[in-house]
Amino acid sequence: MPTVSRWMIRASLVYLLAGFIIGAAILISKAYPSYSSVWSLLPIHIEMSIFGWIIQLTMGTAYWILPRYLKGTARGNPTTARIMVIIFNAGILVNVFSFMNILPSTAIVLGRLLEVLAVILFIALHWQRAVSYNK
Amino acid sequence: MPRLARAFVKTGLVCFMLSLLLGLFMAFQWLPLPGMEPLFWHLLMVGWITQIIFGVSMWMFPGRNRSEGFWVQKWGWFTYILLNTGLLLRVVAEPLNYLSESPVWNLLIILSACSQAAAAVTYTVELWPRIQSKQQRREQRKKKRKRRKADRQKPNRERTN
Numbered sequence: 001m002p003t004v005s006r007w008m009i010r011a012s013l014v015y016l017l018a019g020f021i022i023g024a025a026i027l028i029s030k031a032y033p034s035y036s037s038v039w040s041l042l043p044i045h046i047e048m049s050i051f052g053w054i055i056q057l058t059m060g061t062a063y064w065i066l067p068r069y070l071k072g073t074a075r076g077n078p079t080t081a082r083i084m085v086i087i088f089n090a091g092i093l094v095n096v097f098s099f100m101n102i103l104p105s106t107a108i109v110l111g112r113l114l115e116v117l118a119v120i121l122f123i124a125l126h127w128q129r130a131v132s133y134n135k
Numbered sequence: 136m137p138r139l140a141r142a143f144v145k146t147g148l149v150c151f152m153l154s155l156l157l158g159l160f161m162a163f164q165w166l167p168l169p170g171m172e173p174l175f176w177h178l179l180m181v182g183w184i185t186q187i188i189f190g191v192s193m194w195m196f197p198g199r200n201r202s203e204g205f206w207v208q209k210w211g212w213f214t215y216i217l218l219n220t221g222l223l224l225r226v227v228a229e230p231l232n233y234l235s236e237s238p239v240w241n242l243l244i245i246l247s248a249c250s251q252a253a254a255a256v257t258y259t260v261e262l263w264p265r266i267q268s269k270q271q272r273r274e275q276r277k278k279k280r281k282r283r284k285a286d287r288q289k290p291n292r293e294r295t296n
Contacts, residue, residue, distance in 0.1 A: 013259045020255035024248035031241035
């Protein structure tokens, strides 16, 4: 498994844990409405569970498992792939900090932009790899 | 396909069907119960998507223990039981908690929340050591081979002594 995939899959597991723990706290607050302040964590739960866990694990596994190039570097430019991981996780974290009011709410635009940039890099890295070498 | 992966995929398919049926019931307002929307989303995202990811990754990621059995694959089975118990408890307790003030539903909701969070922990325990580079995988195999060799030589040594 390449380094980039290992980074993404490990990060996705961390987000899975965080997302599920926050989700559990929100679910418990349904039984005890006096703890309803945890409902403010709902957007963080969604961001971590969808982008951090599901999408990141899918991207990391695709980078590992899709057909490799027969010539040159097996999975395209590794620096681009590393930048993709950093940008994608920066996007998630910017959004999370913004939902926590550590960053202003307008920072969500920056977070989403970073995620879009990472997806563009992901597509650029994988477009040519969606191929069959069978004749 | 190992038994554990089959259990995850088949249960995932059932949850997929249930979530879509629930969505349909909600659209036609055939099920006028409160709290149906979060149930729909969680059956879809946890019951279907997360469950199929869990099953396929435990099957496809390197380092799988090929022998079948509960204790050999204990973290995988714990994940399966905890995740589905948590989901089932939620499906039962969440709507009933809105309708009745019995503390039993509160308790079931807490159990459901803890069970699903525990499933995330057991899944991480199973998968984390299996996220390896080719080099790490080779070294692990070498160590396993050495251990097996030593285990095989042990009875011989005991016999000669």
